[in-house]
Amino acid sequence: MDELVLKLFLAASGMRGVIGPGTEKSLVAVPVAYIRQLRVAGPYIKASSLPRLDPSYPNPLSSPVSACLHYPFSSPVPHRTSTMPAKKRCQFQIGTESQCSSAALRIVGECPHCRAQFCGSHRLPEHHDCSNLEDCRQQAFERNKLKLESERTVASKMATA
Structure with missing residues (x-):
């Protein structure tokens, strides 16, 4: 359950959790844009190369629900609206x-x-x-x-x- 809440929190805030080959302590919330900028040869990113969150913000691992409620979002995730073309109707x-x-x-x-x-x-x-x-x-x-x-x-x- 905690993992699901954490994933929802990270997705809603535009962040991704990156898990390295170590333990749970290597879980770090990282902006998605920063992950895209990194050029990584392997499937893991070193935790030392990632930016750290400000310690004044709540830790998402300790209480994911409260972190979701109190975390200041920098920018909302763009919401895609799919615009399907209208069906062509009979012209009779x-x-x-x-x-x-x-x-x-x-x-x-x-x-x-x-x-x-x-x-x-x-x-x-x-x-x-x-x-x-x-x-x-x-x-x-x-x-x-x-x-x-x-x-x-x-x-x-x-x-x-």
Whole structure:
């Protein structure tokens, strides 16, 4: 229990406890920035190279709870707030003011004709009343026409076979 309270105290005050190969007496509270500045070859830092706390402050080893309550913090630990980007929503308009509340699909949700993002229900041009639907139909007709013309059997090929 005392170790947990000590770890919480050190984390809250921006300090780290460094334990050397010796006994519990080698536990020293050290500013995190100072540890980052040190270039250490091994896993341990010599206690003699670390700065000492002012003796007027309570010893965190003797009473970790009281030390947490009375220790003057020099600077608060910066609190990270994770800002997740908002989910892309389906851009299909239901009626005049409301919009579909489903999430847009990542890969297949973008309409290649109007470049809008849609959910699985509205991703097809026919389902979201695509503004370029007539152009889409014309392009599909042209593609099919060219494909069918290239596959047509010609009478001259039949005569040589």
